[in-house]
Amino acid sequence: MQLILTYLPFYPLISFLILISFAKRLSWQLASFISVGAMALSAISSGVLVYQLNTIDASVITVHLWSWFDLSTVNTASDMIPEVISKVNISFYLDALSAVMISVVSGIGFLIHLFAAIYMKEDENFSRFMAYMNLFIVAMLILVLADNLVLLYLGWEGVGLCSFLLIGFWYQDKANVKAARKAFIVTRIGDTAMAIGLFMLFKSLGQLNIVDLTQSAQQTWQVGNESAYWIALLLLGGAVGKSAQLPLQTWLPDAMAGPTPVSALIHAATMVTAGVYLIARMHGIFLFAPEVMQYVAWVGALTLLLAGFAALAQTDIKRVLAYSTMSQIGYMMLALGAGAWSTGVFHLMTHAFFKALLFLTAGAVILALHHQQDLFKMGGLLKKLPVESTLFIIGLICLVALPGTSGFFSKEAIIGSLWSSSTAGPALWWCAILGALITSIYSCRLFFLAFLGQSRFQASLHVEHSKLLRLSLIVLAILSLFGGLISIDFDTVFPISLSAHQDPGWLHTVAILTPFAGIAFSWFYFSSYRKNQGDSIMANSSSFALFCRNGLGFDWLYQWCFIKPYCALARLNRRDVFDQLIMFNAWYVKMLHETLSSSQTGNLRWYVAALGLGLVCLFTVIMVGVGSI
């Protein structure tokens, strides 16, 4: 059992090493067999582990691989313990929370790998692509299995690196490179905040092991402790960077430049939820900072509204999905902020199912349309691609949270937990309801534009009839529909929710009816899209629509507030001032060299004289020294 856990991240690691070493020498069959096979092994292992976790009593499996390094700190606060030595181990910690994560990462990862093997078949750098994907899985597994924050940070940076590599996978196109760079730099801001948070955490608690940390926090801190406030705030900074929440959300839409399987795996199902995982994992710290929990809730709420409005105006199918991902993560954050940890993680799981399905189906559609991503150039696909359309509809109804789907269970649970939560409240409840309304409206808009009406696409469709491709999509569709029935017992991980308040009865009715209201609204509002007869239509180009399409102007804001001043400063200092100072040193040394060199005349008489002169000098020095005493 522990062996299975030990080997879990090593299957993709070995596959990565093989693929990156042999690169183009591997045939498509071999490369995909190795990478997908490694993922299959990981997925099976995860399944076995989750099964066993439910059968044993301890509800936790730990495995210690080796000791990484020791950290010692001089504890200045109390003289009782002069030095605390904290070991940083490479060890894995599996509880219900990480079990959910590994099954999502390796299970959905496996399906997406399967899809990617066919989707990317024609690419000349196929094995490099699969190698990066495998490396991503390794890093993500390390992130979720880490028993201490240093190892977690290793995985955290690892997934960031892989995200960078994969967004810029088609590096010949400059826009992709820019998007990759943007994603990397923006998430780095959050990572830096998180690193500072970790330093502070270690300074105040002298621990980095997550379990010990939670315990010692309970012993030493009171609720509202100031250092807890700052640490939680900094960790939140890391989380918003990785999970593309306000104010670091701008990288995610651009990250869609990567291949579609990447968008599905990294930028929808797994990596972007790492921030949610981090907060859920560190709930022991966040509980001591109720203000920060409120911030978490508000960040989630604002992001979900902002992303919803932005999604309403997008013309690119993948960007609609990207904004939708952002807003769904906003729901998760909202749940975490409200203290409903388990519902947040539950939504993470169901969202991974249906968003991976949506992205992969979108990928299949895009493939069929010869890489056409513009919604206004699609239309009428329901008749031409019936299987894909059906799958897409399944994904959408989950996203909209129609009753019975997995999205319904998780989203209703989140909305239900808000009203009476001490750190959320009615205002946030209304935000969530509004978000749900917008979600259903943009989903309908997307569906009408792409699948209804007459085709606006001229060329013939390129339909891939691969069984494996379909298989992975169908499995995801089944998971999306029925994933809500999976019940996870989080009682051992999270504190049991205390809310025994009676919510007003009309809340649930409103929450359930909201999506239908949205659909009804769109049915009439977007009727021109629905009834389109194949003539070209233009996206709404009013200034408000443009504003929404550009992500509510955040890119523009950052461009003017940070990037332009920074570039101006850099341009101003093109001849680096410090460089000049250093060059001055070089000049000085050179002068010294020239002066001294001129003393090397090669004349014997001067050398002898210098010997005598040296004697006199030293003699003077020593005599002055003696005299001064």
Next chain:
Amino acid sequence: MITNIMIHAILPELIISFGLVLSMLLIAWQRSQRMIQFLTLFILICALVANIPLFDMDVTQVTSLIKVDTYSAFTFMLIGLSGVVVTLLSGQYLRTKTEVHDEYYLLLQLVILGASILVVSDHFASLFLGFELLSIALVGLVGYIREDKYSVETGFKYLILSASASSFMLLGIAFIYSQTGDLSFVYHTGIVSGELLSADLPTGNVPQQSVVLLVGSLLFFIGIAFKLSLVPFHFWTPDVYQGSSTPVTMILATISKVAMFTVLMKYWFSWLSYSEAGLLDHDNFIKLLSVVAMLSMVFGNSLALMQTNIKRLLGYSSVAHMGYLLIVLMVTSSQSINFAWQSALFYLAAYVLASLSIFTVLIVYSSQRSSGSDKLTSSSTDDDICIADLNGLFWRNKTLACLVILSVLSLAGIPLTMGFIGKFYLLTVATQSELWWLIGALIIGSGIGLFYYLRIIFALFTTEAAESSVNEKNKKLELRLTSHLFIIVLAVVGLFFGIFPDMITRFIGTL
């Protein structure tokens, strides 16, 4: 009374002296370069073997003149090994010339004898004996190739300057003797007239007479400082390095430096007993030493900065290295003397190995070049290797270039080489004694040093050839198998001790 143990203790020196007589007899019997070279090698190896048991021996006083301890055994090992390398390479170097060179090997043995006497001496008489043996034999060696246009000039320069330094030293010894009445290094209480001490000590003032002792010590120090080419006595170094034939430069850089530094340390740490007896103001002298050390570090490196001739460059760099080494003398407490010794020995070992390696490359390269080209007549320019001559060496002979890189990095003190560990030791000594100024000078010096050391490495990879001999540059440089093996051995040893410095530190630590 000389006992068996004493004989054992000075066996290496005895073997070399005996070997000298044997060599002269051999010359009388038959003049053959190969035979005399072989004999020299044999003698040196015998001496080295006789040296091995000395590592396990206790400190042995052989009369009042000589004291053998494990430190001197270690330095003798360094000297002997350098001697072996020099002998091997001299054969190759001299073979390219026409004459038979028996005297050369005699002088070489004399140098090694002088150096080995220096490292075991415990008395000014034996010190001076060794000092002069070393210096005079070296004068002979420096001016050895008399048809060379620089050789005689260099020989004269070295002779006159070295004689001046020796006379300073002799005067210093006389001053010291006038105060202590004893020529041995260690101060024995009671020899100095007791009334002077007892009268002046309680007042806390420095006794008037100790100024003479101070001046004597200063003069003595100048004699040694000349040999170590410390600033301001460094002027001869580049000229002599350039003017002598490369194997002789190698001797100057390794054997002479090691022996001189060891004897300086021996004297200096014995000298602590003077200051403990209140006879001397130790701090004052330390200040002087720090000034000399700092000047050597900065000036040596600055002088080497734009130097194009490699032998001159190495001469200047030796000024800086000896400056770094002076740091270990600043140790004042007698507890840290052991650590100072260990650091100094490690640094010396690293420096000797790196110097041997780079000079080996120069010798092999220049002899290969002169045998390759038909311009045998212009023998004088063979030794003058400029950095530009090494251009693109890496593409012509990888082994040779790798050895250059390794030794240069070691001299510059880059991690994974012995030089780095050595410098690290010095820094440790300096931080323990809180010598912040010296640390600053060491860092600045090393920073400047990096510039010219790296220039050599850059040259190795440059593809543009010097315009003088384009066709010569393009062909591969083939080495004889023996040279090739020799170079590989040097490189492997350097790399091995660079990666596993424990092997040496554990060895020195047990001393």
